[in-house]
Amino acid sequence: MTRVVIIGGGPGGYEAALVGAQLGAEVTLVERTGLGGAAVLTDCVPSKTLIATSEVMTMIERAGELGLKISSSGEDDSIASSVEVDLAQVNKRVLDLAQAQSESISTKLEQSGVTVLKGSARLDGPQAVIASLDGTEKRLEADIILLATGTTPRELDTAPCDGERILNWKQVYNLTELPERLIVVGSGVTGAEFANAYDALGVDVVLVSSRNQVLPGEDQDAAAVLQDVFERRGMEILSECRAVAAAREGDEVVVTLEDGREVRGSHCLMAVGSTPNTADLGLEEAGIALNERGQIVVDKVSRTSQRTVYAAGDVTGVFALASVAAMQGRIAMWHALGDAVSPLDLKSVSSNVFTAPEIATVGVTQAQVDASEQKVAQIMLPLAGNARAKMQNVSDGFVKLFCLPITGIIVGGVVVAPSASELIHSISLAVAEKITVDQFSHDFTVYPSMSGSIAEAARQLHLHSHPEEEKASKTQA
Known part of the structure; x- marks a missing residue:
């Protein structure tokens, strides 16, 4: 044995x-x-x-x-x-x-x-x-x-976590009362998720981001939607700011930024990666x-x-x-x-950022497309036009699909919506099984439903996956 x-x-x-x-x-x-x-x-x-x-x-x-x-x-x-x-x-x-x-x-x-x-x-x-x-x-x-x-x-030597006021993502569950003002250091997936959650729970949140936009490792169109949502909710985002230290002063935490400025709050969550x-x-x-x-x-x-x-x-x-x-x-x-x-x-791995709205991705990324690593056709449909989204008063979000030209095989997608983690599954199946946009668009979806926007995106990619038909339609026009 x-x-x-x-x-x-x-x-x-x-x-x-x-x-x-x-x-x-x-x-x-x-x-x-x-x-x-x-x-x-x-x-x-x-x-x-x-x-x-x-x-x-x-x-x-x-x-x-x-x-x-x-x-x-x-x-x-x-x-x-x-x-x-x-x-x-x-x-x-x-x-x-x-x-x-x-x-x-x-x-x-x-x-x-x-x-x-x-x-x-x-x-x-x-x-x-x-x-x-x-x-x-x-x-x-x-x-x-x-x-x-x-x-x-990961912890900074200049910002040791004490589990009481300065916390890492394992220690936040020690809290028994809502922070009066929470400083979240790091705007990657962990930082964005906790900032979103505590903001929704009524906490005054300050998000310290070293980049010009939250979620630097995610689809940037999706990240832009989330940043806009955060700002409209009233969350303070300090972009292109790097935290270099955090220390307790009585019942406060003082976070020092690289440019010398100080940010004060009742608690600080360090979301600066892992080792x-x-x-x-x-x-x-x-x-x-x-x-x-x-x-x-x-x-x-x-x-x-x-x-x-x-x-x-x-x-x-x-x-x-x-x-x-x-x-x-x-x-x-x-x-x-x-x-x-x-x-x-890894091309068939789907991932999700659990914010409101959620951000789900699978397959080819926009960054790869922009870097010309793979020639693809793409479409992005705002959720604002979706009937179910209107019924639920959802206006933030979109569906994005990528497919190969000529063959129309779906190679990736992004969904920014409530329950995007559930909606991405159909695109994950399409990527894994090499389903074409025509095959995808011929399958029924429920009306009204958020998933209807994914099928609509596939329908709109039909001409992009058949360039000779697109050329003919333009000639006739």
Whole structure:
């Protein structure tokens, strides 16, 4: 029987363990904090649970525009002003849900026959692991090893997080009362999501962005929509400003900017990236190569520079998504244990920014198109013309589709809308299965629906994917 040892119980680790057990391997998983890892305990599940609460507040804010009111309202005669946010209860629900999800994973692993050890671990060469368990060490021989150790929130030496006033994204759930004024440092996905959530909960938010627009790594048309929404809500955005320090002064936090200005608030959330958990893993001694960012280098089947050692998840720096980590872990086991496997294809990965509106993307990006990496036809349709959007009083957002000329094969898309994370799935299927815009547009959608705009975008791309027809129509005109 093949012996598999996995270090780390996040999505990459526990999904790999399930596949390994399914394929008949003897699987041991070592996890030091809790099954599910950061994705379940301190990142995806908690943050999206918090965001779910903020989404309800966003809908309540729009209630008056839809003709809804209550007879005894708050100070400004709106429904939103009559709703009080109990952050202690919100965060208790967040953490309870995360723990329940972790316990569910534990039960699933146990039922699958996976041995779970609570503790930390390090490599002892490429075919053994030393597990530290309650002060004792246990050597685990392994035919295959998978490293899925994740990342840790990055902190600035000049802005140490204390878990009370200066927080990283793992510590925000310690709060029992809403901040009076929250300074969010960093306008990437994490910073934008938390800024959006706390703004919706009624907090005065200041977003410090080192770029000229939020979400610098996302589709810039989509980022422009979100920036406009943030500003119309009254959020203060300090663009092209870099925070160099943060310190407590009594009940305040003072954030110092690179140009010498100071920003004061009651709390500060540092969302300035993450660092891979590779220290004290014995990687160098085992001959495991790292890149310049300290991440473990893997190939398309999750294998490291040692043929018996695989790695999955954020520690590899491939794509910081739970879904990608899980797929990397599965692929590693399929490959290592001789099952049928296809290499990881990032072109079919869909991702989402959980703001209001949400931003979902898949496949070819606008940046790649603009850099002429791939010749494509494209269309962008504002949601403002969509009947369902009008009914729901949604005016911010759009659908963007990319297809190959001549063949019309859909190669990418962007959706900016409420529940974009659900709407992107049809485009993801189109990209993965190489569906053409004509095939896509011939399938029925519900009327009225947001998804109708995706089909309409495909219909409008018909002539772009058939340049001879477009030329003929222009000639006739």
